[in-house]
Amino acid sequence: MRIGNLNQRILLETLSSAAFALLMLYLLRSGEYLNYVTPRLRPYLYFTVAVTLIWTVAGFLRLGRPQRRQRVGHCFVLVAPILLFLLPHTPLAPADVSWTYAGGAPLAASSPAGGATQSLDVISGGGVYTAPAAALPGADETNHIIVVDNDSFYPWLNEIYGNMDKYAGWQIYLTGFVLKDPEVFLENEFMTARLGMTCCAADLVPYGLICQYSGVAALTPDSWVTVEGIIQAGEYNGWPEPQIIVTGITDAQEAPGYIYPFG
Amino acid sequence: MIAPVYVLTGFLSAGKTSFLNSLLARSDWRNIRILVIQFENGEEELSISGNSCKKILFPLKELERQPKEIARQIRHHLREGNYDEIWIEWNGIIPLAQLQSLLSLPLLRSRCKIRRVVHIADAAELEKLLGRTGKALPEQIANSDFALIRNETAADAVKIRKLLRAVNPGLRAYSIESYDDFYRQLLRKTWPPLSVFIVAVILLSAVYLVAAPPLTQIGLPLNKIVNVFLGIILQATPFLLVGVLISGAVEIFISRAAIESRFPKTNLAGMMTAVMAGFCLPVCDCATIPVFHGLVRKGIPLPAAVTFMTAAPVINPVVIFSTYYAFNGNMRVVALRVILGLAAALAVGVTFVIFPPKKHIMTDNSPARAVCESSYWEIEGGETDFLGKISLLFRHAQIEFFNMGKFLAFGSFVSAVLQTVAPKTLASSASGGGLILSLLIMMSMGFLLSLCSSSDAVIARAFASQFPPAALMGFMIFGPMMDIKNALMLSSVFSGRFIARLTFTAFAACFALVLLYAGAGGMY
Numbered sequence: 001m002r003i004g005n006l007n008q009r010i011l012l013e014t015l016s017s018a019a020f021a022l023l024m025l026y027l028l029r030s031g032e033y034l035n036y037v038t039p040r041l042r043p044y045l046y047f048t049v050a051v052t053l054i055w056t057v058a059g060f061l062r063l064g065r066p067q068r069r070q071r072v073g074h075c076f077v078l079v080a081p082i083l084l085f086l087l088p089h090t091p092l093a094p095a096d097v098s099w100t101y102a103g104g105a106p107l108a109a110s111s112p113a114g115g116a117t118q119s120l121d122v123i124s125g126g127g128v129y130t131a132p133a134a135a136l137p138g139a140d141e142t143n144h145i146i147v148v149d150n151d152s153f154y155p156w157l158n159e160i161y162g163n164m165d166k167y168a169g170w171q172i173y174l175t176g177f178v179l180k181d182p183e184v185f186l187e188n189e190f191m192t193a194r195l196g197m198t199c200c201a202a203d204l205v206p207y208g209l210i211c212q213y214s215g216v217a218a219l220t221p222d223s224w225v226t227v228e229g230i231i232q233a234g235e236y237n238g239w240p241e242p243q244i245i246v247t248g249i250t251d252a253q254e255a256p257g258y259i260y261p262f263g
Numbered sequence: 264m265i266a267p268v269y270v271l272t273g274f275l276s277a278g279k280t281s282f283l284n285s286l287l288a289r290s291d292w293r294n295i296r297i298l299v300i301q302f303e304n305g306e307e308e309l310s311i312s313g314n315s316c317k318k319i320l321f322p323l324k325e326l327e328r329q330p331k332e333i334a335r336q337i338r339h340h341l342r343e344g345n346y347d348e349i350w351i352e353w354n355g356i357i358p359l360a361q362l363q364s365l366l367s368l369p370l371l372r373s374r375c376k377i378r379r380v381v382h383i384a385d386a387a388e389l390e391k392l393l394g395r396t397g398k399a400l401p402e403q404i405a406n407s408d409f410a411l412i413r414n415e416t417a418a419d420a421v422k423i424r425k426l427l428r429a430v431n432p433g434l435r436a437y438s439i440e441s442y443d444d445f446y447r448q449l450l451r452k453t454w455p456p457l458s459v460f461i462v463a464v465i466l467l468s469a470v471y472l473v474a475a476p477p478l479t480q481i482g483l484p485l486n487k488i489v490n491v492f493l494g495i496i497l498q499a500t501p502f503l504l505v506g507v508l509i510s511g512a513v514e515i516f517i518s519r520a521a522i523e524s525r526f527p528k529t530n531l532a533g534m535m536t537a538v539m540a541g542f543c544l545p546v547c548d549c550a551t552i553p554v555f556h557g558l559v560r561k562g563i564p565l566p567a568a569v570t571f572m573t574a575a576p577v578i579n580p581v582v583i584f585s586t587y588y589a590f591n592g593n594m595r596v597v598a599l600r601v602i603l604g605l606a607a608a609l610a611v612g613v614t615f616v617i618f619p620p621k622k623h624i625m626t627d628n629s630p631a632r633a634v635c636e637s638s639y640w641e642i643e644g645g646e647t648d649f650l651g652k653i654s655l656l657f658r659h660a661q662i663e664f665f666n667m668g669k670f671l672a673f674g675s676f677v678s679a680v681l682q683t684v685a686p687k688t689l690a691s692s693a694s695g696g697g698l699i700l701s702l703l704i705m706m707s708m709g710f711l712l713s714l715c716s717s718s719d720a721v722i723a724r725a726f727a728s729q730f731p732p733a734a735l736m737g738f739m740i741f742g743p744m745m746d747i748k749n750a751l752m753l754s755s756v757f758s759g760r761f762i763a764r765l766t767f768t769a770f771a772a773c774f775a776l777v778l779l780y781a782g783a784g785g786m787y
Binding site (some may be wrong): 008009011012013026027033035036037041044045047048051054055065068070071072073075076077078079080081083084085087088089090091092096146198200201202203205261262 | 661672682
C-alpha cells in the first residue's frame with residue numbers, strides 16, 4: 001500500500017495512541033510518573049496503556065479505509081500531553097506550591113477556622129495511622145532518638161502525631177525544606193516540610209512539623225535542612241500538636257520526589 | 264497527467280444536476296475540457312453544449328455489481344479525451360468512501376485524484392433528511408469541503424449552518440447565490456492536514472520555548488502550569504477512558520427497549536437507582552460525563568440521569584475514602600459531605616421533574632439527536648457477534664474519548680492556569696467577609712479550579728485556616744458536580760442552555776443546603 005493512500009486521520013490517531021502508550025510505559029517503568037501523580041494511579045495508568053494499545057492495533061487494521069476529508073485536530077488530545085512531557089520542564093519545587101499560605105499541611109494545621117466553637121477531632125487517639133513504632137526504621141527506643149530517613153517522613157509524622165505523649169522529650173533528626181510563612185507562623189517558628197501529593201501535581205501541599213528556633217530570620221526559605229531537636233507537645237491555634245525545639249540545623253541534600261500520604 | 268476530480272454530493276433532488284448545468288453554462292468555463300460522470304439519473308437532464316464536454320452515466324446497479332468495469336470505462340474516456348477536469352455527480356444514498364475506493368483502483372489511481380468535494384443541500388429538506396436517511400448523508404457531509412445551500416431563507420440560515428457544522432466542523436457553507444466567493448475558495452490550494460498538524464506542533468513547541476522565560480517573569484510560571492496540567496491529564500485520562508468505555512458498553516450492549524422495560528417507571532425510583540449506580544462507580548467526575556451522555560442517549564429519564572451525574576462524583580467510595588483521610592478520620596465531615604451532596608443531587612433531579620426542559624437538550628435544535636447519531640456515522644454497524652461488538656465498543660469509546668478529550672484538555676489547561684494565579688487572589692478577597700461571602704467564594708473556586716473529586720478534600724482542608732467549615736463543604740459538594748472542565752466536556756454534546764441551567768441549579772441547591780445546615784446547627 002502506498003503512503004499516499006493511507007488514511008491520514010487514522011494514521012495520526014494510531015500514531016498518537018501508540019506514542020501515548022509508549023510514553024505511559026516509559027513513565028511507569030522509570031518512575032517519573034510520580035512527579036505528576038501518586039503510586040495509587042499505577043494500575044490505572046497500565047489500564048490506559050492497554051486501551052491505547054488496543055486503539056493502536058485497531059487503527060493499523062483500518063489504515064487503508066478511504067476517507068476524503070481528514071480532520072486531525074482532535075489528535076492534539078493525546079499529542080499535547082506528549083509534547084509537553086517532551087518539552088523541558090522541571091518537577092515542582094517547594095517555591096512553586098501555592099497552597100502554603102493556607103497554614104501548612106492538612107495534617108499540621110489541625111485547627112479549624114472559626115475558633116473553638118467547632119470541634120474538629122483530628123489527631124485524637126492516633127489519627128488514622130496506627131502502625132506501631134517498631135515497624136518504622138530509625139527509632140532508637142532505648143536512647144529515645146529518631147532519625148527520620150527520606151522514605152519514612154510521612155509515616156513518622158503520623159506516628160508522632162498519634163502518640164505525642166510517648167514521643168515528647170525524644171530527640172529527632174528530620175530533613176525537609178524550610179517553610180516560612182509570616183501569615184501562619186510566629187517569628188520564631190518555621191516548618192520542616194516535604195511536599196505531599198494526594199492525587200496529582202495540582203494538589204501538592206507541604207506536610208511537616210513546626211519547629212521553634214530563635215534563628216529563623218537567618219534561614220533561607222525553601223532551602224533544605226536537617227533539623228536536630230527535641231519533640232515537645234506543643235500547641236497551634238489552641239490545638240495540641242507535636243513540635244520540635246530546635247537544637248541544631250545543618251544544610252542537607254534535597255530529598256528526591258514527594259511524599260504520598262494516601263498512595 | 265493526473266486530472267483533478269471535483270465531486271458533487273447531496274441527497275436525491277438536492278439540486279446537483281441543476282447546479283452542474285448552471286456551472287457548465289458559465290462563459291468562463293467554456294475553454295476547459297470537462298468530463299462529467301453521473302452516478303445518478305435525476306429528474307433534471309444534464310445539458311451539455313459544445314465539444315469540450317462529455318458526459319457519461321453509470322446506473323446504481325452497475326456501481327454495485329461491477330466497479331472494475333466502471334473504472335475501466337472511465338480510464339478509457341480519460342485516455343481518449345485528455346480532460347482538464349472531471350466533475351462527478353455522486354449518488355445521494357451511497358457513502359462517498361465507495362467513490363474513493365473506486366478512484367483508488369490501480370486502473371484509475373494514476374489518472375485522476377479527488378480535488379474538492381462539494382455538498383449541495385436543500386435548506387428546506389436537510390433537517391428532515393438528516394434524521395431519517397441513514398449514514399450515507401452525514402458521511403457525505405462530513406467528507407465535503409464546501410456546502411452550497413439552496414432555498415435558504417434568512418430565518419433558517421443560521422440553523423442550517425449549525426446543523427452542517429455539527430456533522431463537519433470544518434465545512435465552509437455558502438448560499439448557492441454567492442457564486443463568486445465560492446469559486447475563489449474552490450480553486451484555492453490547501454495543505455494536507457497532516458502537514459498542517461506537524462507545522463502546528465513545531466510552532467507550539469517554539470512558542471513554548473520562547474515564551475516560558477518572559478511569562479514566568481510576569482508571574483505566570485509556565486513550568487508550574489505544565490506540571491499541574493500534566494498532573495490533571497494523567498489523573499483524568501484513565502478515568503475518562505473508564506467513562507467512555509462504560510458509555511460505549513451502554514450504547515452497544517443495552518438496547519433502548521431493555522431500558523424502557525427495566526428502568527423504574529417512577530421518577531423517585533429512577534433517581535434512587537441513579538444514586539445507587541453512582542455509589543457503585545468508583546470513578547471521578549471525568550468518567551461520569553460520558554456515562555451521563557450515554558444514559559441520556561439511551562433514553563434514561565432526564566431527572567434520573569441528572570441525579571446520577573451530580574451524585575456519582577460526590578458519593579462514590581474513592582471520594583469518601585479520600586475525604587476521610589484528608590480530614591484525619593473525621594466521620595462527621597465524611598457523612599456531611601455524602602448527605603449534603605446526595606441531597607443536592609436529588610434536589611437538582613427534582614427540578615427536572617417539575618420543570619422538564621422544553622427544548623431538546625443535546626444541541627439548540629430539534630434534529631440534534633439526528634446529528635448526534637450522525638457523528639457516529641463512521642462506525643460501521645451490523646456486527647452481531649460478540650467480538651464484533653467489542654471492537655465496535657472500542658471504536659465508539661475512541662470517538663467519544665477524542666470528542667470529550669478536547670474539552671477535558673482545554674478545561675485542564677484553564678484550570679492549571681487558574682490554580683497558578685487565582686487561589687491567592689480569591690482567598691485574600693474573602694478575609695473579613697461573612698459566611699455567605701466565603702461560601703460563595705469557595706464554591707466559585709470549586710468551579711474554577713476543576714479539581715478531581717478524589718483529591719479536592721485535601722485542598723479544602725488546606726483552606727481550613729481561612730474559611731469556615733461551611734464554605735469548605737460548599738467547595739466539596741459543588742466542585743465535583745460542576746466545574747469548568749465538566750461544563751466544557753458537556754458542551755461537546757449538550758446545549759449551552761441546558762449546561763447553564765444545570766450549573767445554576769446545582770449551585771443554588773448546594774448553596775441553599777449548606778447554608779440551611781450551617782444555620783441550623785453549625786457544621787462539624
